[in-house]
Amino acid sequence: MKIGVIDYGMGNLFSVEQAIKRLGCEVVISAEQKSLLQCDALILPGVGAFQDAMKKLQETGLESLFKEVIASKKPLLGICLGMQLLFQESEENGLWQGLGIFKGRIKQFSGKDSMGNSYRVPHMGWNDLQFTKLPNWLEQLPNERYVYFVHSYFATEMDAENLIAYAEYGDVKVPGIVQKGNVTGMQFHPEKSGECGVYLLQQWIHAVAKGVAVS
Template sequence: MTVAIVDYGMGNLHSVSKAVERLGYASLVTGDPAEIMAADSVILPGVGAFGDAMEHLRDTGLDAVVKEAAAAGLPVLGICLGMQLLFSGSEEHGQHEGLSLLPGSVVRFAPREGYKVPHMGWNRLEFLQPRNPLLEGLEEGHVYFVHSFHALMEKDSDLLAVTDYGHPVTAVVGRGNVFGMQFHPEKSGELGIKLLGNFLKLKGERA
């Protein structure tokens, strides 16, 4: 089984690749559309600003490839900024369109007394859909967040887990074969690796 990690110039590629390999899967860091479509699952990482990331994806044509992979039934996982890119758009440094694989928008944390922005540190996950294949068999625990923007969901059914940062914050999302984690699972200890492992166990049904 091969896991394609999408290389579009913005992402924590090495640590994700190593985590995939530690779980016993072959990882392929690539920006080649054919290699991505030939893989068994696809991971879209991301570090940086939403608008810059979408520009890189469009310039390389990889925005269409990720959408094609999702439409073809491949399991797709967005990590951190990669999760935010799955949504319709973001208000980070202006209004930017996303991949629109999940309905919703990405907004900045509102100022709240006692809560710093960016949200940085270990926070506990609360599972809203523990029977989802991504969460199945796992116990709630802490994972590591670093972000200044968070996703507002349009459909509660797409929200798998939240964390509390003065209010419920979208942490894990999923619809069909498309998933996202706001935190970095590869940097989130045992629970993060188990979440990544559950994703890698998913078998896509190619259209």
């Protein structure tokens, strides 16, 4: 099976590539829509600032790729910043429009909970995923549910039906896994999340192979 990694100049491409290869898939890293659309599924990675990433997608002409992904129902997985780009807008360094696949706005952690207690920003480290439902690509919940986060911004105001799992940080319920049709997002780094991350990637890939990841 062939997995395409979208190369728009901002992403942890090597770690994602190696993780997917270890699961037995061929990996195509490309900025060309034609090559990407020939793959069985796509991954949108991302590290850095939201506005820079959106500019890169626009400059490379890759922004239009996502309309094709939705139209063809090709499975897509957004990771970290790649997940945030799937939302309508972000407040990072101004107000910026995203890809608009998911309803919601990306906001910064305040650094203080409702009681006035401070917590560290960025949110960096291991947190327990709490599942609200079982997505169609996941056969059963992982026994080990700790995953690795590194981010200062998180999704808010999203549709509850699109939330698959969250992690608690400060007094915030941080969306950890989201899904809408053929599009899935993971705010954490599954490729760096040990046993749980490998399991989640493996389950997503298996579902793609069986053609059930887009129902």
